[in-house]
Amino acid sequence: MLKINGKPADAAGLTVAEYLARENFDARKVAVEINEEIVPKKNFAEVVLRDGDIVEIIGLMGGG
Amino acid sequence: MLTGFDQKKIFAGKVLIVGAGGLGSPAAMYLAAAGVGMLGIVDGDRVDISNLQRQILHATDDINRPKVFSARDTLTALNPEVEVITYAERATADNLADIVRDRNFDIVLDCTDSFAAKFLINDVCVALGKPFVHAGVEGYGGQLMTCLPRRSACLRCVFEEPPSIQTRAEIFNVVAGVIGTLQAAEALKFLLDVGELLTNQMLTFDALTSTFRRIKFARNKICAACKEVT
Numbered sequence: 001m002l003k004i005n006g007k008p009a010d011a012a013g014l015t016v017a018e019y020l021a022r023e024n025f026d027a028r029k030v031a032v033e034i035n036e037e038i039v040p041k042k043n044f045a046e047v048v049l050r051d052g053d054i055v056e057i058i059g060l061m062g063g064g
Numbered sequence: 065m066l067t068g069f070d071q072k073k074i075f076a077g078k079v080l081i082v083g084a085g086g087l088g089s090p091a092a093m094y095l096a097a098a099g100v101g102m103l104g105i106v107d108g109d110r111v112d113i114s115n116l117q118r119q120i121l122h123a124t125d126d127i128n129r130p131k132v133f134s135a136r137d138t139l140t141a142l143n144p145e146v147e148v149i150t151y152a153e154r155a156t157a158d159n160l161a162d163i164v165r166d167r168n169f170d171i172v173l174d175c176t177d178s179f180a181a182k183f184l185i186n187d188v189c190v191a192l193g194k195p196f197v198h199a200g201v202e203g204y205g206g207q208l209m210t211c212l213p214r215r216s217a218c219l220r221c222v223f224e225e226p227p228s229i230q231t232r233a234e235i236f237n238v239v240a241g242v243i244g245t246l247q248a249a250e251a252l253k254f255l256l257d258v259g260e261l262l263t264n265q266m267l268t269f270d271a272l273t274s275t276f277r278r279i280k281f282a283r284n285k286i287c288a289a290c291k292e293v294t
Contacts, residue, residue, distance in 0.1 A: 005277070006277060026227070028227045029179075029227035029229060031222045031223050036281060037281075038221070040224070041224055056279045058207075058222065058268070058279055059202075060182075060200065060207075060223050061202040061206065061207050061231070062177065062178055062179040062182065062200055062202065062227075062230075062231025063086070063177050063200060063202045063231050063232065063235050063240075064083050064085050064087045064088070064174075064175050064176050064177035064199070064201060064240070
């Protein structure tokens with residue numbers, strides 16, 4: 001188990017890109033942080049989520 | 065004015081608000097009511113009837129007027145001691161640095177409604193070393209983050225570049241009120257030099273669940289905007 005946006009999630013073993021696709025996040029407008037480190041967008045397809053990771057996905061909001 | 069707080073510091077304050085819309089309206093009104101001495105307002109749009117559900121600086125009689133003039137009238141009616149400087153133009157790469165320097169504003173509030181404008185404000189403020197408060201709203205959600213350039217994370221540290229997509233148009237009106245008011249709180253705390261600013265973190269609000277979350281991060285050493293030039 002890992003924690004994504006404060007909630008338990010079953011996503012260990014998936015890459016960041018796979019998880020975003022599965023959950024219908026638009027990868028172009030999100031930042032992903034694992035254990036308080038921002039994951040560069042170019043690494044989304046390679047970085048693998050692991051048990052115990054604390055993950056935050058922040059969608060940039062453009063309205064005002 | 066804010067009785068019980070350091071009114072001199074508030075009155076000496078100069079805040080630039082880029083965008084007189086859903087975020088800029090509550091931000092400007094609370095700052096004017098607090099007695100901030102100078103408010104700069106940047107906006108190139110005219111008031112449209114569809115704006116009125118959240119852009120509370122403007123009223124039905126203001127439809128078709130330039131937003132900056134409607135804003136100035138509302139703010140000076142609220143507090144005639146506030147000097148309102150109007151910039152009736154869209155913020156661009158050609159004019160924004162000059163506008164920020166025009167009156168040497170202390171802090172900039174990003175109350176714009178596009179990804180491109182938000183990154184423009186980020187880049188200009190980082191280049192000038194000018195503190196700013198990023199904010200955005202979409203649907204039922206909102207977010208804000210304060211940046212002290214080269215001391216705390218900027219928008220590019222986290223999001224790298226503007227998403228190549230349009231922002232969602234629908235905004236649950238009160239979310240802009242919540243987030244714009246929090247931008248005013250950041251500006252007042254900065255002017256008063258009290259408390260902890262929302263640096264190195266994004267505060268997010270979800271109106272559907274009435275939940276605030278705080279996501280912490282650090283500066284990105286290879287950030288295209290704020291990495292140290294050596």
